[in-house]
Amino acid sequence: MSAHYTGWGHFALTSTVCLGTVAFALTRLTAPTAIEWLTVPATFLLANLVEYWGHRGPMHHRTGPKKVYERHTLQHHRFFTHESMAYEGSRDFKMVLFPPVLLGFFLGAIAAPIGALLFVLATPNIAWLYVATAMGYFLTYEWLHFAYHLPASSPLARLPGLAFLRRHHTLHHDPAQMGKANFNITFPVADLLFGTRR
Structure with missing residues (x-):
């Protein structure tokens, strides 16, 4: 890890780029119709499925891109186990948040095209609602994942809905379960659909 890495800078960059993109996209809307608003739940569901299959597939199997597997399974899952989920300092954020290059990839190679x-x-x-929802979903993923790795004593970690999602993610970090269960990081919609929710 670079000596110049700052976890709070990483968190701020991700949040600023995503919130800025969402805000910009929403300012482009011109009296959307009810049909156009359906883009929001459709994009949410698509993003949830992509999150699930990306996590269940290349993040946990060597058949996908090697760096994705290494970063997730070999690094993230060894750094954080179901018995030790909390980061100890802001430099540990690097093991929780996606690298900035993936934010650029998601924005430049997926959301924008x-x-x-x-x-x-x-x-x-429809285009602007898609971009706003996709980037909002990405940020939700990052913020929720960040919250799951807060110390258990954190007031945020104990919020009822967040506590449920945190338990869902903690079980996924159990080496006996990580390749089989709880692949959704945000909301376990696809886990419920595909029977992998434990």
């Missing part, structure tokens, strides 16, 4: 395609094939409102 699909948004541009929707701009041409559907309507500008």
Whole structure:
């Protein structure tokens, strides 16, 4: 890890880029119709499925990109176990948050091109709602995952809904379960659909 790495800087960069993108996309909307608003739940469901399959697939199997597997299974899951989930300092944030290059990839290679395609094939409102929801989902993923690795004594970690999601994620960090259960990081929708919720 670079001596110049700052965990709070990493957290701020991710939050600022995502919130800025969401805000910009929402300012582009022009009187969206009820049908166009359906883009939000559709994108949410798509993102939840992508999160699930990305986590269940390449993050936990060597058949995908080698660096993805190494970063997640060999580093993240060894750094944080079901018996020791909390980071000890802000430099540990590097093991929780996606690297900034993946934020750039998600924005530049997924959200923007699909948004541009929707701009041409559907309507500008659908495109902007897709971009806002996709980037909002990415940020939700990062913030929730960050919260799951807070010390158990943190007031935020004890909030009822967050406590449930934290337990869901902690079980996934059990070496006996990590390749079999609780692949959703945000909300266990796909885990329920595919029977992997424990």
